[in-house]
Amino acid sequence: MKLLIFGAGVLGCNLAKNFFRAGKDTTLLARGKWADEICQNGLRIKSIFSMRTSVCPVPVITELK
Helix, strand or coil: CEEEEECCCHHHHHHHHHHHHCCCEEEEECCHHHHHHHHHHCEEEECCCCCCEEEECCCEECCCC
């Protein structure tokens, strides 16, 4: 099953990270500078509990076709 997370806000990014790390075929829909940032540097999420930043190479699209 393929998953498309529609929107790269706080919830969308966390969902994409969790599904991607679980081995699911996940793609994130993002736009503008945020999409460019994720494509170049990966999806970076800082945890408030462990003070670590996780980086996931989640695939990003900028528009639905």
